[in-house]
Amino acid sequence: MQAPSVVSAKDLCLSYQTNDGAVHALADVNLDIRRGEFVSFIGPSGCGKTTFLRVIADLERKTSGDIAINGMTPDEARKARAYGYVFQAPALYPWRTIEKNIALPLEIMGYSKPEQKKRIDGALDLVELSGFEKKFPWQLSGGMQQRASIARALAFDADLLLMDEPFGALDEIVRDHLNAALLKLWSRTNKTICFVTHSIPEAVYLSTKIVVMSPRPGRVTDIIDSTLPKERPLDIRETPEFLEIAHRVREGLRAGHSYEQ
Numbered sequence: 001m002q003a004p005s006v007v008s009a010k011d012l013c014l015s016y017q018t019n020d021g022a023v024h025a026l027a028d029v030n031l032d033i034r035r036g037e038f039v040s041f042i043g044p045s046g047c048g049k050t051t052f053l054r055v056i057a058d059l060e061r062k063t064s065g066d067i068a069i070n071g072m073t074p075d076e077a078r079k080a081r082a083y084g085y086v087f088q089a090p091a092l093y094p095w096r097t098i099e100k101n102i103a104l105p106l107e108i109m110g111y112s113k114p115e116q117k118k119r120i121d122g123a124l125d126l127v128e129l130s131g132f133e134k135k136f137p138w139q140l141s142g143g144m145q146q147r148a149s150i151a152r153a154l155a156f157d158a159d160l161l162l163m164d165e166p167f168g169a170l171d172e173i174v175r176d177h178l179n180a181a182l183l184k185l186w187s188r189t190n191k192t193i194c195f196v197t198h199s200i201p202e203a204v205y206l207s208t209k210i211v212v213m214s215p216r217p218g219r220v221t222d223i224i225d226s227t228l229p230k231e232r233p234l235d236i237r238e239t240p241e242f243l244e245i246a247h248r249v250r251e252g253l254r255a256g257h258s259y260e261q
């Protein structure tokens with residue numbers, strides 16, 4: 001039996017109106033994401049990756065077509081706190097400790113102090129930052145700060161995690177470590193993850209499904225279901241199976257690129 005649908009897009013279009021005319025950020029996107037999947041979105045700048053996440057999060061409105069999140073409209077899903085959002089930069093408040101940063105959205109939502117504490121401790125444990133709750137963001141490395149932002153997104157305990165290039169600004173070694181940690185977190189929690197990246201190895205290493213996109217208009221050019229096992233040590237990246245998937249992603253990106261003038 002198939003897992004239930006978490007995100008379902010049918011002929012989804014979104015155009016931004018600008019002084020230079022309409023920008024077709026998403027054109028006829030059809031995509032079905034099921035519970036427990038790890039889906040990466042990859043493509044050159046401007047192909048609509050962020051826009052797609054923003055539509056799910058109800059930060060942008062579709063122009064036409066349909067989008068459902070857990071069977072709800074984006075507006076209903078936002079009110080039901082159906083997802084956590086992790087941005088490119090950590091976006092932590094420097095004057096608040098790590099635990100106070102994670103607590104902020106929980107305070108706004110009116111959780112009791114003991115419930116806040118339980119959720120903060122649980123989220124910090126998941127990103128392996130227990131013991132750092134009293135530190136300020138500037139006392140942590142870039143990678144730890146990004147883990148703290150992931151903890152903040154996890155504190156709602158939503159089934160869906162939207163991650164917009166969360167590790168893009170980090171060096172390769174830290175990124176490798178966070179990729180492995182994220183996979184562990186994903187298999188422990190069975191969350192559904194939508195992850196934007198520019199990196200082919202990162203997309204192939206993390207994903208059960210890779211969505212290749214191309215710009216002008218932003219559209220999906222290939223959807224690749226990974227054949228890699230769920231358990232993935234970092235050296236899986238040297239196996240023929242891994243390289244084969246990476247090759248298909250690269251071909252998809254190249255085909256999309258030739259579309260540009």
Ligand SMILES: Nc1ncnc2c1ncn2[C@@H]1O[C@H](COP(=O)(O)OP(=O)(O)OP(=O)(O)O)[C@@H](O)[C@H]1O
Pocket residue numbers: 016017018023024025043044045046047048049050051052218
């Ligand atoms: N608020 C906006 N108003 C007008 N055009 C926009 C707006 N936001 C995005 N765009 C345009 O829509 C297209 C898709 O942008 P989007 O940010 O979704 O792409 P992306 O694939 O995430 O790019 P990147 O990899 O650079 O983050 C681009 O051409 C962009 O310039």
